[in-house]
Amino acid sequence: MKKFLVSLALTAMTFATGSAFASSESCDDPLKSKLGQSFCYEVFDNLAPGMYNVSFEYEASKTGGPLDRTLDFAFLFDSQKGPGTFDQLSDSTKTTGWNTYSFVTKAGGDSFLIFALLGVYPQKFSLALQNITVTAVPEPATYAMLLAGLGAIVFVSRRRRPQE
Template identity: 35%
Template sequence: MRPNLLAVTAVGFSLFAVSAQASPFTNGSFETGSAPGSFITLDGGDATSITGWTVGGGSNAVDYIGSYWKASDGTRSLDLNGLVPGSISQTFDVISGQTYRVSFDLAGNPAGGPQFKTLDSTANLTLYSPPPFDVNGNSLSNMGWLNYSFLFTATSSSETLTFTSTTSGYSGNSSYPTAFGPALDNVSVTAVPEPSTWAMMILGFFGIGFVAYRRKSSASGMRLA
């Protein structure tokens, strides 16, 4: 292979390596952690029961769901209301200046009110609040999971992703007035190539094609001579 073709090819593949670099985010479907059985209720400050995640809030803040309902991905998920609204967060390594996409599946605990379940998701300075999730018509075996996503740009070498329940309406059950909240599963964080990166990649592949064309043209000229 000619040196100039080697150089252009190296540029193209190095750009792929940069754009495909994975963020060290972990356990997005909550499959690793303490065995929840049907479900267990976790207190704020618990940083061990769900691998990689820290529970926020007071006592009985988040339900770690096992077989209680059908998860979106795998067999485990969360209800962000234990007996009270809670939160879950994870801090992970990023590249400053890089844009990332956060994707997650949202549903709601259909075993009690209110009908509409809500949460906020935050990463760096970005706040994203998906539309209220309507549990009407859903069941523990058919949760009606919906996927949402948002973008954020890192400004340091690590960022924290947090999901916080904003569901506090009366459940209809006086024993557990705020115990039925938004359900969360299948969280992922992936790097998003910037437009300038795409432009460099396109130019790199154009260069590969141009060099290949010149090589073919030179070979044809030699045969004609």
């Protein structure tokens, strides 16, 4: 019975944390727009509507121009069938080494995520990405239901225990 309860609890915790998508995209040879920004994209299929935590590692390599600049990332994370939510986030970008960045956004359905370098001299940088992960943020009600279910299992198992 104890093994069953542990197994059930682990399954419930895995379910409660939501699904995670991971990829290792690289934009070492980024597409160039007419304005010269470096950008690349990642497609995520069949996302349940809700909040998602997006994290990734990036490197903006200098190809000319001033050394370090603060560049803006632009993210479009929504349905391909209609206009999406466009968020512009800033991070102080260094030209050497990998940096980690994460944010929380709302998404659902067939969604895509666009990474773009904007700002001063974006054409002088190239964008490299790796370890892109998208994880569902569980709703508070999910945890309440999980705890209520585990409490009910404990209550039933104690009632069935033979009296000495």
